[in-house]
Amino acid sequence: MTYPEHDPRYQQPPAEEQVVHERVEDTAASRSRAVSMVCAVINFLCGLFAVVLVIKIVLVLADANPSNGFASFIDGFAGAVSLGFEGLFTPASDKLAALFNYGAAAIVWLLIGAALTYLIRRFAQPGAHRSVRYRRTVE
Numbered sequence: 001m002t003y004p005e006h007d008p009r010y011q012q013p014p015a016e017e018q019v020v021h022e023r024v025e026d027t028a029a030s031r032s033r034a035v036s037m038v039c040a041v042i043n044f045l046c047g048l049f050a051v052v053l054v055i056k057i058v059l060v061l062a063d064a065n066p067s068n069g070f071a072s073f074i075d076g077f078a079g080a081v082s083l084g085f086e087g088l089f090t091p092a093s094d095k096l097a098a099l100f101n102y103g104a105a106a107i108v109w110l111l112i113g114a115a116l117t118y119l120i121r122r123f124a125q126p127g128a129h130r131s132v133r134y135r136r137t138v139e
Contacts, residue, residue, distance in 0.1 A: 028126035031124070031125075032125060035120060035125050039120055042116050042120070043117060046109045046112055046113025049109045050106040052074060053081065053102045053106035054103075054106055055078075056098065057098055057102045057103060059071050060095055078102060082102060082105045083108055083109070085102070086101050087101065089101050
């Protein structure tokens with residue numbers, strides 16, 4: 001029976017060589033991903049609210065049947081996200097009132113989303129000067 005150490009083809013690693021595993025902890029990258037994810041969720045929700053308000057405007061302008069399931073769902077959803085703009089403008093025409101009231105609410109939702117993402121990116125995003133920490137383990 002031959003042992004691998006006695007086999008001439010076997011090369012043993014040098015004794016002074018150590019196996020080193022390095023793991024980079026880049027907290028700025030994970031923080032940047034989290035900030036981007038939060039901003040994406042905020043943009044999605046504010047955009048969704050604005051789209052619902054625009055659909056409400058289109059349904060009112062097209063004289064949609066208010067007893068229809070989809071129209072009543074949009075009416076309820078738009079009433080919930082109208083930010084109190086419903087009834088703010090009172091022109092003679094109901095279509096113009098819907099256009100002004102829900103249009104203003106949609107624009108405000110887009111401005112809210114833009115302002116929130118700007119502030120979050122401004123104050124929560126890591127700066128240009130950052131340090132990367134290394135954790136080294138020797139086996």
